Amino acid sequence: MSAKVIAFINFKGGVGKSSNVVNIGACLAHLHRRRVLLVDLDAQCSTTYSLLRPTEFNAIDKKRDPEFPYRPHVTTYQIFHDSFRGTKSFEMESAIKRGVPYDKSRAELIPLLDLLPASIDLMRLEGGIAPHVFQYNIKPSLRKALEPLLNRYDYILIDCPPNIYYIAQAGIYAADYLVVPTNPDYLSISAFNAFCELVKDKTDATTIVRSRFQGCPIAAVTINRYNRIGIAFDTAISELYTKLYDLIDQQVVHPQCIVLDPPIRTDVRMNETVSEHKPVILHRPDSIGAVDYSMLTSAFIKHFEVTLHSPLL
Numbered sequence: 634m635s636a637k638v639i640a641f642i643n644f645k646g647g648v649g650k651s652s653n654v655v656n657i658g659a660c661l662a663h664l665h666r667r668r669v670l671l672v673d674l675d676a677q678c679s680t681t682y683s684l685l686r687p688t689e690f691n692a693i694d695k696k697r698d699p700e701f702p703y704r705p706h707v708t709t710y711q712i713f714h715d716s717f718r719g720t721k722s723f724e725m726e727s728a729i730k731r732g733v734p735y736d737k738s739r740a741e742l743i744p745l746l747d748l749l750p751a752s753i754d755l756m757r758l759e760g761g762i763a764p765h766v767f768q769y770n771i772k773p774s775l776r777k778a779l780e781p782l783l784n785r786y787d788y789i790l791i792d793c794p795p796n797i798y799y800i801a802q803a804g805i806y807a808a809d810y811l812v813v814p815t816n817p818d819y820l821s822i823s824a825f826n827a828f829c830e831l832v833k834d835k836t837d838a839t840t841i842v843r844s845r846f847q848g849c850p851i852a853a854v855t856i857n858r859y860n861r862i863g864i865a866f867d868t869a870i871s872e873l874y875t876k877l878y879d880l881i882d883q884q885v886v887h888p889q890c891i892v893l894d895p896p897i898r899t900d901v902r903m904n905e906t907v908s909e910h911k912p913v914i915l916h917r918p919d920s921i922g923a924v925d926y927s928m929l930t931s932a933f934i935k936h937f938e939v940t941l942h943s944p945l946l
């Protein structure tokens with residue numbers, strides 16, 4: 634079985650892309666024994682920092698060639714840099730951090746969870762690249778780099794930056810499906826429509842939809858930072874459902890696109906997990922965040938392993 638490659642993307646910042654990638658990925662591997670690779674495409678390195686301690690992250694930096702301090706061979710940056718320069722410096726096998734996160738004695742805490750880290754150098758790739766170089770070299774390079782890994786994993790989850798520039802588009806191109814994380818607030822829901830239409834334009838214009846792909850790539854939406862206080866959150870969520878049905882009718886999103894249930898409630902443990910460099914199910918298995926993420930992951934598996942392979946009713 635080939636891995637399902639799923640990119641988490643929204644041009645809105647802070648909506649839970651990295652938290653979803655880290656915590657859904659961890660639940661898939663730890664609770665459901667799926668083989669998972671997380672791919673960090675964001676120069677902020679949130680997914681990478683969420684799973685590696687600073688000393689472990691610095692060990693990646695040590696692999697840099699001292700003559701060329703801006704060429705980390707073992708992060709996603711190098712995949713794009715190679716495609717741009719025509720070099721072959723990226724080393725996939727040494728780049729993948731296996732069984733992340735680690736305990737203090739370097740033991741693997743989730744043996745089925747692997748990470749392809751990011752580097753801040755990714756920022757340098759967005760400027761000064763001619764559109765045809767992007768189209769023919771950079772855009773397909775991530776998909777090409779991941780292809781030899783497809784039989785090794787059940788899921789490859791890609792954390793995209795909060796925009797839809799070149800690196801994010803390479804993430805879309807590499808993916809079979811897209812998940813759009815949102816927050817239940819007016820601005821996030823208002824931006825949702827525009828974002829889906831933009832992705833559709835990009836996928837049409839750049840032939841991102843590969844032949845084996847059925848339908849539009851946006852296949853699920855997640856809701857993060859939900860609160861059961863007042864009615865504002867529930868009003869925003871019902872507005873999201875209305876928008877989603879319209880987008881399905883207009884064929885802007887996948888015909889079986891759903892809002893994955895439950896919403897992830899606001900939980901201070903979720904903030905702590907980042908500085909603890911652990912997913913919430915390891916950091917606080919009894920917390921609200923852990924409970925919500927384990928339920929969300931069951932819904933995620935049902936959607937991506939069953940529903941999307943069933944005929945439309």
Ligand SMILES: Nc1ncnc2c1ncn2[C@@H]1O[C@H](COP(=O)(O)OP(=O)(O)OP(=O)(O)O)[C@@H](O)[C@H]1O
Nearest residue numbers: 646647648649650651652795858898899900903904
């Ligand atoms: N359920 C939650 N409860 C409380 N805090 C949360 C929750 N989910 C995420 N956060 C916090 O919200 C912040 C933004 O989340 P996250 O980094 O996942 O968003 P993002 O969409 O990846 O952001 P960016 O656009 O900057 O990449 C982080 O500090 C994270 O710890």
Ligand SMILES: [Mg+2]
Nearest residue numbers: 650651675679
């Ligand atoms: Mg992020």
